[in-house]
Amino acid sequence: xxxxxxxxxxxxxxIALRVPKQYVLDAKLVPGEKVSLGLPTKQKPQDPAKIxxxxxxxxxxxxxxxxxxPTAWQREIRRDRPLPGRRP
Numbered sequence: 001x002x003x004x005x006x007x008x009x010x011x012x013x014x015i016a017l018r019v020p021k022q023y024v025l026d027a028k029l030v031p032g033e034k035v036s037l038g039l040p041t042k043q044k045p046q047d048p049a050k051i052x053x054x055x056x057x058x059x060x061x062x063x064x065x066x067x068x069x070p071t072a073w074q075r076e077i078r079r080d081r082p083l084p085g086r087r088p
Contacts, residue, residue, distance in 0.1 A: 002026060006040065 007018040017037075029035065058064070067073045 005043075 004020055004023040009016050009018050027035070064070065
C-alpha cells in the first residue's frame, strides 16, 4: 500500500485536505468525486539522540560488516532504479 502525505489547509471559511497529485492519479479520481478516508496518524518528530543511539548499536553489532566498500555498494544500489525525471 502506498503512503501519501496530506496537508490540512484553510480555504476561506472551510478547511481542505490537500493531497499530492500522485494520490489522485493512483486512485484514478476525477474532480468532484467523493472518497472515504480513514483517520490520519500524525507524524512524530524525529529524535536525533535516539537515531544516534540506534546507529551506535548497529555499529556494535557490525550489521554492515559484510559490505567491504560502502561507497561502491551505495552506488550499485542506486543504479538499480532510474531517478524520477531522468533517462536511464
